[in-house]
Amino acid sequence: MAESAAAHVLYIDxxxxxxxxxxxxxxxxxxxxxxxxxxxxxxxxxxxxxxYCPNCLTPQDKAALGRSPYCPKTTCxxxxxxxxxxxxxxxxxxxxxxxxxxxxxxKCGRCHWSSQQCHLQVxxxxxxxxxxxDVINVDRLELAxxxxxxxxxxxxxxxxASKPLEAYFESLKKYHEQNVDWQxxxxxxxxxxxxxxxxxxxxxxTKNKLSAIQHESRHADIGMRRLSLTDDNPVGPDEHxxxxxxxxxxxxxxxxxxxxxxxxxxxxxxxxxxxxxxxRRCRAELKEGKPGILLKPKLDPLDGDSSQRTGVGQxxxxxxxxxxxxxxxxxxxxxxxxxxxxSLLLTVDNPNLESLRFxxxxxxxxxxxxxxxSEQTSKSMEHLxxxxxxxxxxxxxxxxxxxxxxxPSTTVELLSGEDSIIELGVSGSKVPIxxxxxxxxxxxxxxxxxxxxxxxxxxAWFELTLTGMSxxxxxxxxxxxxxxxxxxxxxxxxxMIPRRLDLAEGAVDTFRLDLxxxxxxx
Numbered sequence: 001m002a003e004s005a006a007a008h009v010l011y012i013d014x015x016x017x018x019x020x021x022x023x024x025x026x027x028x029x030x031x032x033x034x035x036x037x038x039x040x041x042x043x044x045x046x047x048x049x050x051x052y053c054p055n056c057l058t059p060q061d062k063a064a065l066g067r068s069p070y071c072p073k074t075t076c077x078x079x080x081x082x083x084x085x086x087x088x089x090x091x092x093x094x095x096x097x098x099x100x101x102x103x104x105x106x107k108c109g110r111c112h113w114s115s116q117q118c119h120l121q122v123x124x125x126x127x128x129x130x131x132x133x134d135v136i137n138v139d140r141l142e143l144a145x146x147x148x149x150x151x152x153x154x155x156x157x158x159x160x161a162s163k164p165l166e167a168y169f170e171s172l173k174k175y176h177e178q179n180v181d182w183q184x185x186x187x188x189x190x191x192x193x194x195x196x197x198x199x200x201x202x203x204x205x206t207k208n209k210l211s212a213i214q215h216e217s218r219h220a221d222i223g224m225r226r227l228s229l230t231d232d233n234p235v236g237p238d239e240h241x242x243x244x245x246x247x248x249x250x251x252x253x254x255x256x257x258x259x260x261x262x263x264x265x266x267x268x269x270x271x272x273x274x275x276x277x278x279x280r281r282c283r284a285e286l287k288e289g290k291p292g293i294l295l296k297p298k299l300d301p302l303d304g305d306s307s308q309r310t311g312v313g314q315x316x317x318x319x320x321x322x323x324x325x326x327x328x329x330x331x332x333x334x335x336x337x338x339x340x341x342x343s344l345l346l347t348v349d350n351p352n353l354e355s356l357r358f359x360x361x362x363x364x365x366x367x368x369x370x371x372x373x374s375e376q377t378s379k380s381m382e383h384l385x386x387x388x389x390x391x392x393x394x395x396x397x398x399x400x401x402x403x404x405x406x407x408p409s410t411t412v413e414l415l416s417g418e419d420s421i422i423e424l425g426v427s428g429s430k431v432p433i434x435x436x437x438x439x440x441x442x443x444x445x446x447x448x449x450x451x452x453x454x455x456x457x458x459x460a461w462f463e464l465t466l467t468g469m470s471x472x473x474x475x476x477x478x479x480x481x482x483x484x485x486x487x488x489x490x491x492x493x494x495x496m497i498p499r500r501l502d503l504a505e506g507a508v509d510t511f512r513l514d515l516x517x518x519x520x521x522x
Contacts, residue, residue: 007334007344008386011035011322012514014284015043016368018381018478022388024322025294027282029496031511033322034282034294037385041374044280044294051274052301055085059299060274070271074151077269079108081249086113086269088147090124090138102126102138104146106269115150118265120157122150157268161257172210277301294320324351325495327358327414327483329515332461335440341467342519343440346450348483350414350458357491360409360450360462363480365514367398381478384518396476396518402448402466403481409450413491414458435461450481464517476520483513 010018011033019035025044026033034043051060053071060071070076079086086106091114093103100123106115115121124146128137249267256268277297285292296317302308304315333345350356367377379398386392432454440463448468453461469477487497487509499509 006520007331007342008518009329009331009346010384010386010516010518011326012365012480012516013037013043015039015041016365016377017043018368018384018516018518020385020388021322021326021328023385024326025280025282025320026322026325027285027290027292027294027320029498030282030285031497032282032284033326033513034284036280039368040371041369042283044282046278046280048276049279049297050299051276053272054275055272057301059301061299065274065276069274071274074147076272077106077154078272079106079111079113080253080267080270081113082108082111083252083270084108084110085272086115088143088150089114090126090143090146091116092126092129093123099123100125101129104143104150106150115269118268120150120154120268122146122153154269158256161268293318326513327351327356327485329483331517333438334519337440340469341465342469344464344466344517345435345438345440345453346462346464348412348414348460348462349417351417352492352494353416354492354494355413355415355490357411357413357486359411359484360406360464361482361484361512362403362406362408363482363514365480365482365516366400384476384478386518394476394518394520396478398478398480399469400480402469402479406448406450408484409462410452411486412452412455412460414455414460417458430456432456432461438463441465448479466517476518479517479519481515481517483515485511485513487511 008020011021011024012018013024013035014032017035017037017039019037023036024033025035036044048062048065050062051065051069052058053060053073053076055071055076056073058071058073075088077086078084086108088104089107090102090104091107093101102124103116104122104124105120107113124138124143126138252270253267255270257266278295279293279297280295282292282294298304298315298317304311304313306312328349328351330347330349331344332347335343337343348358367379368381370376370378379400381396381398383393384396386394434454438453438461448464448466451463451465453463455461464481466479469479485492487495488499489508492511495511497509497511503509
């Protein structure tokens with residue numbers, strides 16, 4: 001007997017994709033298990049539910065997010081050089097001819113950039129100035145009014161900077177309305193047979209027309225030029241950048257203007273983008289007309305924070321993660337036996353606050369849907385995600401014959417997870433002696449079996465023996481197994497799964513979960 005390579009347990013979603021339990025979701029009163037793994041076709045999809053500003057933490061609903069992806073507040077602007085927060089600040093006005101002794105500007109506390117460099121400033125009266133020219137006291141109400149005027153000035157400059165682009169698109173639209181006969185193009189496309197040469201000719205003709213429009217338009221000069229970061233003068237295309245400022249400082253200015261700025265003084269403050277909070281829904285449930293909500297965040301980003309009086313830790317309106325309701329099956333130990341056989345020590349934990357009865361049975365899983373035809377399955381599984389935190393994966397080949405004729409295991413009833421927490425420190429909650437002294441046994445040739453080793457409150461230990469597996473290959477081996485959960489009669493009542501109508505009176509209703517035992521290369 002020797003320690004074998006690592007083994008992992010994956011859960012099969014309703015599409016047929018294996019996924020870790022941490023990536024699985026279970027919709028209320030459903031017989032399907034969904035997942036968030038990026039394997040086509042997807043079993044779930046995400047959509048924006050709300051957003052919030054990372055600076056002021058102001059929540060924005062879905063409608064506000066659709067109108068603008070940036071925070072609408074006056075004080076939420078970012079530095080164009082280091083992309084950090086640029087706060088509204090009052091500085092001393094050096095010009096003696098001015099009626100006020102101060103200016104309201106945006107100023108970065110990290111790189112000390114100020115909107116004075118782009119001449120974005122509003123006069124404000126400073127009540128008290130220090131000996132070294134520092135601002136000591138400013139009327140908050142007057143500073144707030146000046147900040148509003150400063151923001152309005154910034155919006156006007158952004159709108160004026162985007163006018164050339166709007167005029168350019170208007171000229172394109174007008175040209176197509178006057179010179180392009182869409183009905184004639186449609187009839188021509190129907191009559192002429194399609195070919196690659198005809199497509200290339202059409203693309204070249206369209207490029208020539210657009211090129212002619214650009215030369216005629218006075219707003220067509222919207223290109224990239226090299227900039228001098230050492231002075232305020234535009235430079236030619238042959239000169240090189242000599243300063244170490246990052247290039248994204250100028251690329252991000254596309255938010256404010258359609259033209260690349262030719263001077264450093266043209267760098268305007270950047271708006272603060274909102275952070276989107278995504279919800280997740282099940283595609284199959286939605287197709288049947290059900291909500292299918294798996295994840296739905298709260299509107300206020302501070303809901304659930306420890307600074308709140310109530311609801312600490314409750315970040316979601318609804319969280320249908322499978323780790324809260326689905327039994328957790330893990331591989332505790334993996335040992336290789338003679339003749340290529342493998343023995344696994346499995347543990348099953350009940351996370352529910354009620355009793356749960358289950359047993360292991362053989363699975364009908366035949367593989368993932370093929371890319372070419374979703375009705376066909378493929379037994380070659382590439383890049384299976386094994387651990388979500390470490391992002392480890394493996395390639396495996398599905399072997400459906402190992403546990404094909406396996407006999408069902410003994411039905412086990414686990415207590416609720418709350419009972420095991422109450423029993424902490426009691427001798428009954430310790431690991432049974434059968435598990436500590438567990439030694440793998442040799443299974444029968446040409447098959448596999450699942451045997452109960454011990455049981456303690458909400459945890460049970462099983463021995464899974466695998467024999468008759470295919471010869472070792474360069475990839476891992478994936479073996480399907482099913483977990484059959486009894487519904488009703490005090491077992492998993494909170495799942496709210498309706499009883500099947502085709503069952504006879506007195507028959508036991510069950511919910512089957514397909515698992516995948518993934519072994520690394522033997």
